[in-house]
Amino acid sequence: MKKIVSDVKKSVVPSKSLINSKRSIAEIAMQFVKKEIEKFSDVIDAEFGGSYAKGTWLSKEADIDIFVKFKKSTSDERFEDIAKKIGFASMKKFKPYVRYSEHPYVEAEIKKTKINIVPCYDVKEGQWKSSADRSPFHTKFMQKALTSKMKDEVRLLKTFLKSIGIYGAEIAKQGFSGYVTEVLILNFDTFENVIKTISKIKEGQVIGKTSKKFETSIVIIDPIDGNRNLAAAISKQNIGKFVLACRAFQAKPNTKFFKISRRKQTSSWENVLTVKFDFKMRSPDIIWGQIKRAASSLSTQLELGGFRVLRSMSYTDEKKEAYLFFLLESSIIPKKYLKKGPEFFREDGCKSFIGKNMSKTELMWIDDDSKINSLEKRNHDNAITFIKEILRKNLQNGIPKGLQSDLRKGFKVYLGGKSLSKSIKEASLEIISTDEKIFCFNK
Numbered sequence: 107m108k109k110i111v112s113d114v115k116k117s118v119v120p121s122k123s124l125i126n127s128k129r130s131i132a133e134i135a136m137q138f139v140k141k142e143i144e145k146f147s148d149v150i151d152a153e154f155g156g157s158y159a160k161g162t163w164l165s166k167e168a169d170i171d172i173f174v175k176f177k178k179s180t181s182d183e184r185f186e187d188i189a190k191k192i193g194f195a196s197m198k199k200f201k202p203y204v205r206y207s208e209h210p211y212v213e214a215e216i217k218k219t220k221i222n223i224v225p226c227y228d229v230k231e232g233q234w235k236s237s238a239d240r241s242p243f244h245t246k247f248m249q250k251a252l253t254s255k256m257k258d259e260v261r262l263l264k265t266f267l268k269s270i271g272i273y274g275a276e277i278a279k280q281g282f283s284g285y286v287t288e289v290l291i292l293n294f295d296t297f298e299n300v301i302k303t304i305s306k307i308k309e310g311q312v313i314g315k316t317s318k319k320f321e322t323s324i325v326i327i328d329p330i331d332g333n334r335n336l337a338a339a340i341s342k343q344n345i346g347k348f349v350l351a352c353r354a355f356q357a358k359p360n361t362k363f364f365k366i367s368r369r370k371q372t373s374s375w376e377n378v379l380t381v382k383f384d385f386k387m388r389s390p391d392i393i394w395g396q397i398k399r400a401a402s403s404l405s406t407q408l409e410l411g412g413f414r415v416l417r418s419m420s421y422t423d424e425k426k427e428a429y430l431f432f433l434l435e436s437s438i439i440p441k442k443y444l445k446k447g448p449e450f451f452r453e454d455g456c457k458s459f460i461g462k463n464m465s466k467t468e469l470m471w472i473d474d475d476s477k478i479n480s481l482e483k484r485n486h487d488n489a490i491t492f493i494k495e496i497l498r499k500n501l502q503n504g505i506p507k508g509l510q511s512d513l514r515k516g517f518k519v520y521l522g523g524k525s526l527s528k529s530i531k532e533a534s535l536e537i538i539s540t541d542e543k544i545f546c547f548n549k
Contacts, residue, residue, distance in 0.1 A: 107359040111262060111297060114364045118261040120165040128219065132158060132170045135221045138196040139172050146188050148180045150228045155241045157284050160248045162260040169220040173242055175228040178235065186210055189225035197221060206389030208237050231330065243330050248288050251329075262297040263287045265364045270351045270543055271536075272344040277394040278422075280341040282348070289314070289326060289336060304352040350544040363543060373538040375523030375531075377437050379408075379489050381430040381497070383517040385509070390424045396506040397422055401430045403504030404493065408432060411492050412439050412484060421533050428512075429530060431537050437489040437521055442468065447478035490519050 120128070132154065143149040156171035157163040174192055176185055186209055193212020194202050200214040200221070212223040226238040234240055252260070264287050267273035275283030293313050294300045307324060314327025320335045323345050328334040337345065355363045381404070385393060397420040405415045414435035422428040445463065448455035450472055459478055464470065469481040486492035496503070497517055501510045523531055 107298060107301075107356070110359045110361055114265065114361060115258055115262060118164055118265050118364075119258050120163070120168070124165060124168075127217075128158070128163075128168050128170070131216050131219050131221075135170060135196075135216060136172060139174065139192065139223060142192045142196045143174060146192070148177055148184060148188055149192070150175045150177060153242060153245075155224070155245045156222075159245045160252065160288065161254075161257045162248075162252070162264070162284065162288060164261055164264060169222060171222045171224055171241075173238070174223060174225050175242070176225060178227050178229055178233075180227070182209075185225055185227075189223070193223035196223065207391060210389075240328075240330070244285055247330050248285075248292075251292055252288065256291050256295065259291045259295070259297045260284075260288050262364075263291060263300060266297070266351070266355070267348070269362075269364050269366050270347055270541065271366075272347050275339060277391045277398070279344075280339065281344050282340060283336070286326060286336050286340070289329060292329065301352045301356055304349055305356050307349060347541070347544050354544055354546050358546065367543075369535045369539040369541070371535060371538055372540045373433075375526075375538060377434045378522065378537060379432040379434055379437060379493065380520040380526065381493065381517055382520070383428055383513055384426050384515070385422075385428050385512040387425065388508075390422075392508070393422050393424065393428065394420075396509050397428050397430060399504075399506050400509055401432075404430060404496065405432060407496050407500075407503060408434070408489065408493065411486060412443060413437070413489050413492065417537060419534060419537050421530070429534065431534050432489075433537050434489055439484070439487050439489075441487045442481055442483055445480045445482050447480060449476045450478060451476065490521055494519055 136152065136154070139152050143152055152172055152174045153159075154171065155173045156169065158168060158170045163169070174189060176188070180188075190204065190210060190212060193204075193214075197212060197214035200216050202212050202214040204210050205213045205222070207224075209225060211225060214221050214223075224238055224241070225236075226241060227235040229235060229239050231243055264273060264284065267282050267287065272279070272281040273287075274281045275286075290300050290313070291297070294303055309323055310325070312320075312325040312327065314325075314329060314332075316325070316327045316332045316335075318333050320338070322335060322337045323342055324337050326336040328336050351363065401418045401420040405418045408415050416433045416435055418430070418432045420428070420430050447459035447463070450456055456478060459480075460470070463480045463482065467480040467482055471479055473479050486495065497505075497513055497519075501513055505513065518525075520526065526534075
């Protein structure tokens with residue numbers, strides 16, 4: 107393992123010339139921003155943040171975050187308005203555009219380097235008004251806490267997480283943020299120690315110090331806020347992938363764990379049900395949250411209708427189109443199904459069951475377990491017609507309100523992959539593929 111780690115480290119640690127190049131770009135961007143903030147009394151200062159400021163950025167990826175600090179008394183409306191004005195004016199030479207998180211921020215690109223102009227409030231530790239307010243405290247803390255060696259270990263861990271597709275805190279990914287990787291290295295000192303610890307981690311295990319109890323599968327405590335569980339934003343699936351990947355790498359160390367590889371189709375599109383619709387433009391975090399909840403809700407509806415959903419996922423281009431995918435055990439199910447009722451000794455239960463089902467049953471009997479059984483006909487035995495009826499007549503059953511108006515304007519339902527473009531198939535390939543990296547240690 108040590109030799110592989112050593113070899114990989116050479117490729118993820120930026121060279122001196124690259125560091126100097128990024129520093130030059132960062133200084134240019136900061137000069138433009140500081141010139142603009144002088145025009146607004148609501149703004150106190152601007153400072154670097156994120157992986158660039160902490161020295162944990164990857165050699166091939168170096169976004170530069172500039173945090174514009176506002177007075178705590180600034181209203182939300184002025185906060186957003188002034189932040190956009192500063193962002194667009196400072197980056198006007200570099201084709202700026204708005205991105206969205208909790209609050210909008212401005213992004214641009216200087217010499218192939220993304221510059222993020224992010225607003226936050228100048229508050230005391232713990233008195234957060236927005237989620238971005240913690241970032242300057244995270245930056246200052248890690249600048250002091252991480253040694254230069256540990257920063258390189260963070261880079262290794264980030265690369266490892268990226269290769270298995272679980273790096274990124276955005277709702278679309280629900281993965282491990284850059285800050286979480288720093289916290290893990292802070293707790294375990296090296297990449298190898300993280301691998302060994304996570305390989306043996308127990309359910310509910312706490313990483314860090316806290317007096318509070320949390321219900322997530324693992325707990326990662328924010329070192330500047332003992333009441334904050336960083337793992338709460340990470341999906342169970344991604345935590346599971348991390349655990350299995352650590353076990354796999356420890357069992358068979360290989361450089362492939364640091365390289366992003368294209369997924370290979372291991373199952374067919376035959377029983378993949380797809381719902382496609384257009385949506386009115388909104389924040390990426392909002393639309394991702396909505397379509398994830400919609401996929402979960404429709405999975406439940408399909409199960410209630412008798413269709414077994416093996417897995418589901420969602421995807422959006424963040425501009426116009428959204429997709430909900432459901433891998434079904436079968437898209438066609440028997441026209442008749444068995445409904446089990448109560449034991450005949452339960453008088454009230456029997457009366458209720460018989461009263462509700464007698465008029466529509468094809469056959470009713472008592473089985474060997476003393477229970478009343480009813481053979482009934484389904485309204486739908488085809489997944490396509492079933493899901494279409496749900497979307498036309500029962501949108502209120504779990505579909506987020508924000509999506510209901512979009513779906514009322516129209517949607518399309520597909521079975522199989524023939525009607526899907528190549529790019530959409532690639533984006534959603536996870537639903538019918540196996541990541542051999544994280545399962546290979548069982549071979």
